[in-house]
Amino acid sequence: MSSLVRNRRGGYDRPARDQRSNFELYAWFFMRISGLALIFMALYHLTWWNLIVGVEHLDADLVRERWTNPFWRLFNVALVSFAMLHGLNGLRYSIEDYVRRPGVRLAVKTVAYAVVLLSLAWGIFALLAFNPAVPGR
Amino acid sequence: MATVHRVRGLWTALRYRGREGMWTWVLHRATGIGILLFLIIHVVDTAIVIYWPGLYDHALALYRNPLFRFAELLIFFSVLFHGLNGLRIIVQDFWPAAMRHQRRFALGALGAAVVLILPVAWIMLAPLFGLRAEPGSARHEARVNARHPSISDYRGPAQAAPPVAPVTEARP
Numbered sequence: 307m308s309s310l311v312r313n314r315r316g317g318y319d320r321p322a323r324d325q326r327s328n329f330e331l332y333a334w335f336f337m338r339i340s341g342l343a344l345i346f347m348a349l350y351h352l353t354w355w356n357l358i359v360g361v362e363h364l365d366a367d368l369v370r371e372r373w374t375n376p377f378w379r380l381f382n383v384a385l386v387s388f389a390m391l392h393g394l395n396g397l398r399y400s401i402e403d404y405v406r407r408p409g410v411r412l413a414v415k416t417v418a419y420a421v422v423l424l425s426l427a428w429g430i431f432a433l434l435a436f437n438p439a440v441p442g443r
Numbered sequence: 444m445a446t447v448h449r450v451r452g453l454w455t456a457l458r459y460r461g462r463e464g465m466w467t468w469v470l471h472r473a474t475g476i477g478i479l480l481f482l483i484i485h486v487v488d489t490a491i492v493i494y495w496p497g498l499y500d501h502a503l504a505l506y507r508n509p510l511f512r513f514a515e516l517l518i519f520f521s522v523l524f525h526g527l528n529g530l531r532i533i534v535q536d537f538w539p540a541a542m543r544h545q546r547r548f549a550l551g552a553l554g555a556a557v558v559l560i561l562p563v564a565w566i567m568l569a570p571l572f573g574l575r576a577e578p579g580s581a582r583h584e585a586r587v588n589a590r591h592p593s594i595s596d597y598r599g600p601a602q603a604a605p606p607v608a609p610v611t612e613a614r615p
Contacts, residue, residue, distance in 0.1 A: 338533050345526040352519055357566050360579030361515065364503055366496035369489070386486055393479035400472060425483045432490030 333395055340388040347385045374438040383433050390426040394419065463549040470553070471528050474521035481518050509571050516560070516567050523563075524556035 355361060359368070373379050397418050405411045459465050492499040505511075531552045535541045541548065569575035 338536070341526075341529045342533065345530060348522050349526065352522060356515060356519065357563065357578050359582065360577050361503075361506065362570075362577040363579050363583040366492050366499045369492050369499070370496075386482075389478075389482055390486070393475065393482060396472075396475045397479060400476065421483065422479070425486050429486035429490050432493045436493045 337392060337395060340392040344385075344388050344392060347381070348389060351385060370438055373433070373436050379433045379436065383430055386426060386429045386433075390422055390429075394422045397422070463546045467528050467531075467549040467553060471525060474525040478518065478521050478525060512567060512571055516564055519563055519567070520556065520560045523559055524553065527552040527556050 355364065373382075398415065401411060401414050401418060405414050461468070488499070488502050491502075528549070531545075531548045535545060535548070566575070566578050570577045
């Protein structure tokens with residue numbers, strides 16, 4: 307769906323020439339794989355924090371305790387990566403559906419990619435840089 | 444060249460003859476965008492815990508407002524529906540015979556999400572009206588008691604550490 311060209315009727319066409327890239331196929335496949343994983347991982351995450359621990363009892367100390375185990379930090383790295391990339395690709399589908407002007411589309415996509423990828427980087431950084439032995443960290 | 448038709452908005456989408464398939468498509472999009480927006484805020488504010496745990500606790504205090512409980516329930520429902528409907532899409536992609544029942548499956552995904560959210564809504568909302576303890580209360584109490592043992596376990600003042608002679612550094 308990328309790089310539509312404007313036609314004489316005021317609509318947009320797909321380019322005639324095939325773009326020699328399998329990106330859309332990989333994106334399609336990634337949505338299925340990550341979606342399947344997220345059903346279990348995200349629902350586990352929601353059940354654990356909302357129904358078993360309870361957000362009322364959540365505090366920085368509890369997070370520190372949980373993140374002391376490297377397994378849960380790696381689990382969270384996988385969860386946040388799958389979720390953010392799945393969400394970013396879904397957002398890309400939406401932008402390509404509704405934002406038709408090539409210049410505006412590029413601008414909207416740039417902002418969307420920047421916001422999502424920076425949050426993802428910040429989240430992964432926090433999980434990997436976290437050190438239970440250092441107070442305030 | 445295939446012309447890509449203009450999307451004329453939500454109202455067209457809902458009246459379009461796609462029926463169940465179209466309604467779940469709209470809901471899938473809406474829940475997807477909603478979850479992504481929440482996710483960005485959630486990740487950015489959880490990550491501050493590593494440098495500014497005090498600020499993290501302050502953010503959590505803001506989220507204790509009952510309004511946020513309803514928002515959290517909405518997120519929970521969004522994830523449930525998006526996941527179940529996504530599962531339906533995967534099944535239909537890889538097992539074309541399922542397409543014959545796609546309407547029933549679409550309603551099934553929505554119905555299952557609605558049924559599953561009911562007990563979740565009870566657990567999350569009942570405490571706001573005093574109908575139930577906050578989820579995880581027993582777990583929380585056990586945790587607090589482990590940190591601060593009961594007075595009946597008190598064994599008298601802790602023994603002071605024996606004085607240690609100051610260590611003088613040997614100079615090379």
